[in-house]
Amino acid sequence: MKPIIKPNIKPTTRIMTLALGSLVCSVAINGFLRPLGLISSGITGLSIILNHISSINIGLIVFTLNIPLFILAYFKLKKEFVIYSLINMIMFSTMLGLTGNVYQYIGVDNVMLSALVGGALNGIGMGITFRGRGSQGGIDIVGAIIRKNWEISIGSALMLIDLAIIATGGYVFGIESFLYTLTALYIGYQFLDKVQATFDSKKSVMIISHKPKEIGTALMQEMNRAITYLKGEGGYTGNEKNIIYTIVNPREIPKIKKIVNEHDPNAFISVFETNEVRGYRFEERFI
Template sequence: MYYNILRGGINLKKENITFLDVLTLFIGCFLMSLSLNMFFNPHSVAPGGITGFAIIVNSMTGIPLWVINLTLNIPLFILAYKILSKKDCVKTILGIIFLTLTLKYTIGLSEIHVTDDVLLASISGSILMGVGLGFIFRINGTTGGTDLLGLILNRFFPSLSVPILMGSADCIVVILSGIVTKEIEIGLYSAISLYIIVKISDIIIEGFNNSKSFTIISDKYKEISSSILEELDRGATILKGEGVYTGNKKNVLLVIVSRRQVVTLKKLVKEIDPNCFIIITSINEALGNGFKSIE
């Protein structure tokens, strides 16, 4: 099926944008709209981004969030059009459209007073927003906003990275929320919300599967690797190392295990070589044989 999204037409099939991508993008935008209309906007909490700035403008003028979001994103998209690839263009314009529509059709939820506690509203809204953004980022999507602003400003200030420019824009919005409302607490709630949103979206993107990496230095590496295969049904990789001070050659074992196997592996290694050296590192996600499949 062909969809003429931009002038000249863009083929979603050609750009490898699937129905699942579009559905995920819509769900993400819907969750963002719920967070904005039900929790953030009623309390004037602005957790960064164009949507946060829209909340500030709404508190001053009463203009609906969806109108402000669309008005601000259209010029940003036009300015960033030549910077983006065709695939990114499609996802961006779909994100802008979905967020605008969901903001419009969930506007009635702002009249439902879920809670009068600003902190509770900030946390609840942040969780919804973080999950929504996590879904969108998992498919490399965007709803415009500071993503586009960061790309545009980077062209004028190439020495500053896009993440730094985006973060700076978010900080300005958070500060403005406190200035406009004349309440320092609102600015603080906005800052807390921004932090939670970033953390939640990172969890959604990277997954909950926090595996552990073991780097084991031992002269009994053969016995340890054999026990790992037999007891844990895990593979191991032998790396070649050399001591800087002694110059002695060392064989280093690299092993990735799930969290529930950490204690077992430590006991196993201790039984074989109590004097070995172990480095344990947290891993956000492990993909491949024995773990999650590569998406």
């Protein structure tokens, strides 16, 4: 029996996820980082510098600088990713423009506190954005290309790219700004990778039971999960056994235990972390 494949995330849900990520990042930038001379990552950081020099609306600068990078993305990344990233970049640019004065309602004057909170919020916002399988454009696109071709974390890739930009920001805003920005970026990318890991987390489950067919059928029917029967042999008895193997979301573990207990209370269950899953029934990376 083949389990039914669930559809991908709905476009409206995806856009709402991207909008939430953009809003969180915009508040982090305009509420904590930019007012105290700290910059953000990538194109946004460069836009903060240009905004400081020229006083041009930061949202307009972000939009303009993203155009050549989206042309690159069109040829290098999946078209679906590029389309949703373009939608998100427009939302992000708009929110940056609209939240330009949000700092006056927050009023945090401590630079270190702003670096910590602003960096954390920015990382969370970027993580939510990548969860929506989009990006804010800019250097995120370069990071996505690096992630696709070299299998390193997005946070590590973007941190390397941003060094030149924050060095420029240090020259414009001063050495203290450079050091605090480093702190904010490090924290931000730690939160980005944590959010990514949390959403992508899976559990591998192995079940050894005297009733493997009953349990396997129940898992497919009640949980819509694909399973694999592995051949095993009892160490003491030498009897051949069918071992059930499946991969699930962490929140599904209690239900699996309940199903197994209903059919065989003495079954052996092993659950362990799985950092990455590809293939049948699991969505391919958005890049």
